[in-house]
Amino acid sequence: MDQLNGGRPSEFIPDVAWLEDYELGFAPLDDDHKNMVKLVNQTAGALNAGDMHQAFTLITRFIEASRYHFEHEERILRESQYPDIDHHVRYHEMLLATADDVAHQCETVKQFDFVRESFLVLVGCLLDDVIKGDAEFASHLVEAGLVDP
Numbered sequence: 001m002d003q004l005n006g007g008r009p010s011e012f013i014p015d016v017a018w019l020e021d022y023e024l025g026f027a028p029l030d031d032d033h034k035n036m037v038k039l040v041n042q043t044a045g046a047l048n049a050g051d052m053h054q055a056f057t058l059i060t061r062f063i064e065a066s067r068y069h070f071e072h073e074e075r076i077l078r079e080s081q082y083p084d085i086d087h088h089v090r091y092h093e094m095l096l097a098t099a100d101d102v103a104h105q106c107e108t109v110k111q112f113d114f115v116r117e118s119f120l121v122l123v124g125c126l127l128d129d130v131i132k133g134d135a136e137f138a139s140h141l142v143e144a145g146l147v148d149p
């Protein structure tokens with residue numbers, strides 16, 4: 001696959017910072033989230049460098065890590081009888097669909113701006129899932145005895 005043609009990206013994608021507020025206090029899920037943020041930032045780095053081949057490789061790694069994480073998280077939520085699981089699973093599906101779009105665009109679209117737009121939607125999904133979505137079940141993990149209060 002070629003590197004990006006047609007000039008440098010018009011605007012750089014900033015890194016997603018990992019904040020302490022994002023921590024659920026449950027290491028198996030927190031570690032997955034940190035890894036997902038790391039892979040998203042590495043993908044942003046490749047996009048900023050205009051290297052679509054590397055961006056595709058990294059976003060594919062991100063998708064694999066996300067699938068693994070979502071299966072794991074959904075299993076925990078199911079086993080501990082989290083009441084709002086269906087709603088939360090839809091967040092996960094939305095993120096995976098958006099990440100697939102980004103991967104597809106890295107492969108086929110050579111214009112940075114199109115990929116950047118989809119990528120920023122993906123970053124929004126990741127923050128919505130990790131911050132808003134997962135924060136909603138933080139108290140459930142305490143009630144289920146998985147996290148110390």
Ligand SMILES: [Fe+2]
Pocket residue numbers: 029033069073129130134
């Ligand atoms: Fe999660």
Ligand SMILES: [Fe+2]
Pocket residue numbers: 073088091092129130133134
């Ligand atoms: Fe989640």
